[in-house]
Amino acid sequence: MDATAISESSTIQLAPDLHKDDRYHVFISYSSGDSIWVYGLIRKLEDTLPNLKICYHERDFVPGKTIIDNMVECIQSSQKTLVVLSPDFVRSRWCLFEANISVFRDCMVHKAIIPIMLKPCTVPLHLSHLTYLEAEDKQFFEKLTQVLMSENNQMSHSMLVHYQPSVLYDGKTILTLPAVNEGSEKWEPAIYSTASVPDQLRPLLDDSELYKNAIGIINDVRPSRSFLRFVTFKVFVCIALVLLMVLNFIVSLVSVATLRVLDGMMGHKVAAFVPNFMVSIFLMPTLLFKVLSWNRKMTKAIKKEMVLKTGHANVLLMESSLLVGCPSKNQLFFVYVSLRECRQAFDVAFGHRSELVTTMWEKALINYSSDYACCLARKHFPFNGAHPPGHLDQGMCFCQYVAELQRRTDTI
Known part of the structure; x- marks a missing residue:
């Protein structure tokens, strides 16, 4: 929507009186990428509502304070907060709200928030339950002024459209x-x-x-109660298995060599030591692997x-x-x-x-x-x-x- 196209036919009106704790009628939060449109909207609002007090960061933020502190103070001292939604806003400005939502929640509970859909974007979850104004609506400016002229307790009767979070946020x-x-x-x-x-x-x-x-x-x-969860015990078991494997292999070789020297090629006696070889070659390494891979298995x-x-x-x-x-x-x-x-x-x-x-x-x-x-x-x-x-x-x-x-x- 071109801000210069905002209807010039609106008659001059007077904004409602400020309450004792309010300095502004509305605080406008927007991305710098949408500033041209927002400046046009501000000029039109101030022309139409001469006594409307608008707060926005380029003009009203206090130098030396953090952005978060400035935003909190502006929301607290304004009757309403206008949020100009766009992809740039969701990527940049909203992240400040999202990261500090607990800080802003008390401000938002007692203040009216008016989302404006300037450019199609995914509405932040914390705003998805609210109604919004469509910037492309031919009656956008009339609807906006109607909302700004309304007391906060009358906002439920404003002419807005409700977002369905189940449609926007599924998945x-x-x-x-x-x-x-x-x-x-x-x-x-x-x-x-x-x-x-x-x-x-x-x-x-x-x-x-x-x-x-x-x-x-x-x-x-x-959690697991196995002793293998202790590194010291695991190292001890690994060392013991390696020593047993080597010892068993050496004993088998010596026994087979002794039989061959004493009795010649006695195949049936040599075959008796095959299980020992199998233990050394297959069983012991398998047990060692299981011990070493225990952490991965438990994970x-x-x-x-x-x-x-x-x-x-x-x-x-x-x-x-x-x-x-x-x-x-x-x-x-x-x-x-x-x-x-x-x-x-x-x-x-x-x-x-x-x-x-x-x-x-x-x-x-x-x-x-x-x-x-x-x-x-x-x-x-x-x-x-x-x-x-x-x-x-x-x-x-x-x-x-x-x-x-x-x-x-x-x-x-």
């Missing part, structure tokens, strides 16, 4: 969560914090008890158990349109995806028999949902070829994923 990675013991030994299970719901998940999951229970399930992986075993635990956690989280995936021992992916239609597909497939449907649905979640969430997060599915449209606009939906895995298992 989107919301959070990558590292383990709190990320530098732990390979045989130790990962531990994830249950202290509070991460800020990125709060718009979808504000039930701290549900989050705590889900992460508690994932944390419930028992795989822990990862496998964590994947199953993650599936159990998804039985709880899927009601909030969240799935968690376990791509490695020390990392979790949280993905926004609605499984409502996939759940209905299970109802149809199993004839609406409640007990059977519930059992099969939970079994599918436990066995497949973690890997499915990882596929969504990585934007890659291990299946070649095109697939018919499913319940997910971009990518394979969960019931398609389960069906494809079952088909491949049956084929094998």
Whole structure:
């Protein structure tokens, strides 16, 4: 939208009075890449609403203060916050909000936020529940002035359009969560914090008890009690196996040589030492390899158990349109995806028999949902070829994923 094209026909109006704690009517947050359009909008607003006090960073930020401090103060001292959405804004300016969302939450709870869709982009998750104004709307400026003239408690009656987060965010990675013991030994299970719901998940999951229970399930992986987890013990076993292998081999060679000298070529007596050779050549090296590869084996075993635990956690989280995936021992992916239609597909497939449907649905979640969430997060599915449209606009939906895995298992 060209800012100069904003309707000139609007009559001059007076902005509402400022409350005692407000210095500005509106704070405008935008990317520098959209500054030309924003400057045109500001000029038009000030011409139309002469007493409208507008705050924006080029003019009103206090030198010497951090950007975060300036933004917090501007939001706190303004009745409303106008967010000009564009790909540049999402890449640059919004990251300041996202990285400090806990700082801004209290400001936003008590202030009206007005998103303006200037250029098509993915709406940040923390704004996806809000209504927005379309800059290309022919009545954009009239709608904007109407909102600015309204008291914050009247915003629910404004002429705005509501964004559907399920459409925008299906399949989107919301959070990558590292383990709190990320530098732990390979045989130790990962531990994830249950202290509070991460800020990125709060718009979808504000039930701290549900989050705590889900992460508690994932944390419930028992560490190995094998003595091989101690490096000293492992070194001792390896040295002992090597010495036994060498000793057994030497004893076998000496015994065979002694028999050949005393009795000549006595094949049946020589053959009696073949088991000793086999132990030295095959059994001992195999045991040595198993000891040396114990860490790798335990890492795989822990990862496998964590994947199953993650599936159990998804039985709880899927009601909030969240799935968690376990791509490695020390990392979790949280993905926004609605499984409502996939759940209905299970109802149809199993004839609406409640007990059977519930059992099969939970079994599918436990066995497949973690890997499915990882596929969504990585934007890659291990299946070649095109697939018919499913319940997910971009990518394979969960019931398609389960069906494809079952088909491949049956084929094998």
